[in-house]
Amino acid sequence: MDSVDPATGVLLGLACGDALGRPVEFRSARQITEQHDTLTDMVGHGTHGKPAGTITDDTDLALCIARSLAEQASFDGEDIADRFAAWYDEGPFDVGLMTADAISEYQTGTSWRDAGREVWQRRAEGSNAGNGSIMRCAPHAIAFADDPDSLERVSKQSSAITHYDPRCQYGCVLLNHIIAGYLNGNDEPLTDAIERVEGEAPDELVETIRLVPDLVDEGQLQNTGYVIHTLQTSLYDALTADTAEEAIVASVNRGGDTDTLGAVTGALAGARFGADALPDRWLETLEYRDDLQLLAQALATTDVDATV
Numbered sequence: 001m002d003s004v005d006p007a008t009g010v011l012l013g014l015a016c017g018d019a020l021g022r023p024v025e026f027r028s029a030r031q032i033t034e035q036h037d038t039l040t041d042m043v044g045h046g047t048h049g050k051p052a053g054t055i056t057d058d059t060d061l062a063l064c065i066a067r068s069l070a071e072q073a074s075f076d077g078e079d080i081a082d083r084f085a086a087w088y089d090e091g092p093f094d095v096g097l098m099t100a101d102a103i104s105e106y107q108t109g110t111s112w113r114d115a116g117r118e119v120w121q122r123r124a125e126g127s128n129a130g131n132g133s134i135m136r137c138a139p140h141a142i143a144f145a146d147d148p149d150s151l152e153r154v155s156k157q158s159s160a161i162t163h164y165d166p167r168c169q170y171g172c173v174l175l176n177h178i179i180a181g182y183l184n185g186n187d188e189p190l191t192d193a194i195e196r197v198e199g200e201a202p203d204e205l206v207e208t209i210r211l212v213p214d215l216v217d218e219g220q221l222q223n224t225g226y227v228i229h230t231l232q233t234s235l236y237d238a239l240t241a242d243t244a245e246e247a248i249v250a251s252v253n254r255g256g257d258t259d260t261l262g263a264v265t266g267a268l269a270g271a272r273f274g275a276d277a278l279p280d281r282w283l284e285t286l287e288y289r290d291d292l293q294l295l296a297q298a299l300a301t302t303d304v305d306a307t308v
Contacts, residue, residue: 005274006183007142007300011066011292013244013270014138016282017262018058021252023047025056025094029223029255040249042285048093053285056094058263060087061136063288065158066295069143074305075154081112081161094259096132096225098123102162112161120164129167131230133159135260137172138267141179142299148196150306151176163227170201171227174209175264178235182271183300190239208232213239223256234261238268244277 023046024032024039032039044052064083072079081103088095088103098119106115120128137155144151155176156169163169174193181189194210208228212235221236222229234251241247247269251261270278275293283289 004297004300005276006271007145008293008296009244009270009273009275009278010138010142010179010183010267011062011270011296012275012278012283012286012289013248013266013268014062014135014263015055015059015266015286015288015292016278017248017251017264017266017269018055018135018259019053019262019286020248020282021258021260021262022050022054022056022094023052024252024255025258027255027258029253032253032255032258038249039253040245042282050093053282053287055287056259057092057096057099057132058135058260059288059292060092061099062139062263063291063295065136066139066142066292066299069139069304070295070298070302073302075140075143075150075158077112077157077161080158081106081115084161096130098128098130099132099162106161113157116160116162116164119162129165129227130163130225131168131171131227131257131260131264132225133161133163133168134171134175134227134231135263137176138179139295139299140172141176141267141271142183142296143302143304144176144306145180145183145300147306148177148180151180152196154306165227166202167205168227170197170205171231173197173201174205175231175268179267179271182268190235204228205231209235212236221254223254223258223261225257225260230257230260230264234264234268237261237265238272241269244269244273245279245282 025047155172177193251265
C-alpha cells in the first residue's frame, strides 16, 4: 500500500460512511433492520430524500477544510470560517444546530477565534458538546501527519470555530492523532494518541476512550450526537473490524446519528485499511469522489504551514 492510499482512504472512507448513513439518519437500529435487514449498499430517498451516494454536512465541511488547506498551503482559520459561511449561505439540507449558530455568530462580525466560544458559553450542559467537529476534522490529520504538535494545535483551533468545548477540541486531537498514526505505519496508534493528551484532555474523554476496544461492552456503545459517544463507538467499530466495509456497516446499522458515526468510522477505517479496501460499488455511487481523491493526494504530498 503506497503512502497516498491510506490518505485517500481517510477522505473517501469519511464520505462513504456519511453517504451510507444519510438515508437512515435518526432511525433506530430496529427500524433499519426492519427495512433493510442489514444496510450494506448506498440507497436513495430515506432521510432528507436524496439520491444514493449523496453526502451531508459531514463531508461538505471536511471538503471546506481540505480545500482551504490545499489552496492556502497553510492552516488559515479565517479562510476555513469563510468557507463554512459560504456553504451555510447556500442553504444545506443538513446542518447541526451548534454549527449553524457559530457560523451565524461569525457572520455578525465575531472573530473566527471567538465565534464558537460565544455560542458555547450560551449553551447548557447536554447541548454544548456535539460531534459536529470530529466529523469533519480528518483533513488536518493528512496535512500534519508528520508534525504532531502542529496537528494538535490546529485540531483544537479548527474545532473551536464551531465547537469550543474541550471535549470537542480534544476529541478532534485524539481522532487526528490516531488517523495520523495509521498514515505513518503505526498499526496500534490508539495508545500513543491517549498518551499524548493525558493530563490535558478532559478526564471523561480520556477514560471513555481508554476502554476501547477490549474493556467496553459492545452492547453499551451509544449512537447519540454527543462527541464522546460518537468517538468511542466509531473507534470500537474501526478497531475491531476485519475490513473497512465491515467497520462502516457496523456503525451505520447502529442507528441514531448514522451519517456522523459512518463518517468518523469511515475516516478511521480508511486510514487503517486504505482506499483500495473500500467497496467499488460505494465509490462508483459516491458524490464528490474525484474531488476527495485529488484533495487527499494534495494534502499527503504538499508541505502545509501550521503557522496560525
